[in-house]
Amino acid sequence: MAGIRALSFTRHTGPADGAEQREVFAAACAARGWxxxxxxxxxxxxxxxxxxxxxxxxxxxxxxVVVDTMDRLADTEPGRLAALEMLRCAGVRLLVARDGTDTADPVGAGLVASLLTV
Structure with missing residues (x-):
């Protein structure tokens, strides 16, 4: 999809985290033409x-919003669920770059919905 503007969300737990997450973000955007x-x-x-x-x-x-992996949403499972719920309630699209989960497609939206109902 052309014309998509992506924002990278990174969670830092160590000094090298940012560079690797930024590379994954750039590659995901380039692959999609974003x-x-x-x-x-x-x-x-x-x-x-x-x-x-x-x-x-x-x-x-x-x-x-693009994150590297699902664990980059937050540092705990309740935190990840809270971030997912926040995004869902706000109607914000999320791409988890490493596994390709995209809430704009039915499979990705279904995965997030199933995580929130567990």
Missing amino acids: TAGDVVRQYGSDLRAWWAALRLVRSGRYDV
């Missing part, structure tokens, strides 16, 4: 960075 945009970085375990990402998407600057 415009790779800014990065929202999360340090720690709260959801403040997610609120910033949601504001950027809801303002119309971006169309999709």
